[in-house]
Amino acid sequence: MEDFLDGFVEILEDTERSALTPETAFKDLDEWDSMTALMLIAMFDEKYDKKITGNDIKQANTLNDLFEIASK
């Protein structure tokens, strides 16, 4: 999980790593937008070799929800 959060903070610009926990509702982050969503899809593809869809992102609320998709 920590590794996942380290990866996630890299796609962000203004958010500190310390602000991220498994319970963070990522879509509530100030800088979350459609561009960040693209970078998240890219991160799944590159780091986890997983295809994540727009619908997966829509249904996920917390970073832990995303982590579970990555760990499947």
Next chain:
Amino acid sequence: MGFLKVNNVKISGIVSAVPENIVKNRELDLFANEQEAEKFISVTGIAEKRHVSPDQCTSDLCYSAAEELITKLNWNKEDIEVLVMVTQTPDYVVPNTSIILQDRLGLPKSCVCFDVPLGCSGYVYGLSIISQFLQNGGFKKGLLLVGDTLSKQCSTLDKSTYPLFGDAGCATALEYHEGSEMLYNLWSDGSGYSSIIVPDGGYRNPLTEKSLVREADAEGNTRSKINTYMNGTEVFSFGISEVPKEIKKFVAHFDLDMSKIDFTFFHQANKFMNEMIRKKVGLTKEQVPYSLDRFGNTSSATVPVTIATLGDSIKNTEVLMCGFGVGLSIGILKTTIEEDFVNILLEV
């Protein structure tokens, strides 16, 4: 996948016409603030694009491009035996724009004319159609017109489309030429048809007054049912997974050596996505030119517009072209550009 090998046809020249009017994404009110605009530009790579005037159509851009190309190649119009127009923004719903252009360009009535309503992948499909008309030498010369004026189809209040798309119209000359070779891989996946769609105005959802009402979606983008809708995340996910796979299959099928490809022209969708595709197929930055920073995503015209920005450096090169998007659809081509190739970027 559909692999095709077409012999004895070459591409003789391209003229790409873009409107003079430059629209800068930094100056759009659409973005909440400067930071949002900068982030959009840094991810997509699209800083500016060209828009037509209200009375200018895709066919007008293609007409200017075709006239210039025929002149520069010193072709006799009587010799053009096939004209295909690839567009999703025709002059009319009915009849086909290519037929109107046959008369406007002064081409013979014996010229075979029809439209192909494909988008981002359409350039390669158009080439595949015309090259097959020419391969047996029955027909000697063909003209492919491609382009769109998506500035008219996108909602000005939709961040997921409006800042991305630009307008362009291109003319490409093909001719029977012994020894030349065009290799294709054509691919379709209709399960993704709703990822990029204009929902109303066809016969599944006929145009009603309600079609014209602009409504905001969950992301705050406002559009009507006759505007282009694009699910950016779905298209992105398709682009980074299917496109590299199909290129790799193509390379393996025809036993190509990617290091011998001088240039690969990708559909200009989004810099971040294109760069991921480039890295996955093992191409260097020098092999992959971009034009989206200046012209945005011009649908079926992105490949010829990018080629046109290279001028004479395209001569005597081995090239790969790859269009992908709406459909969903992918078209890949490998061919050789000869010494006498005409390559012009035209402002109209």
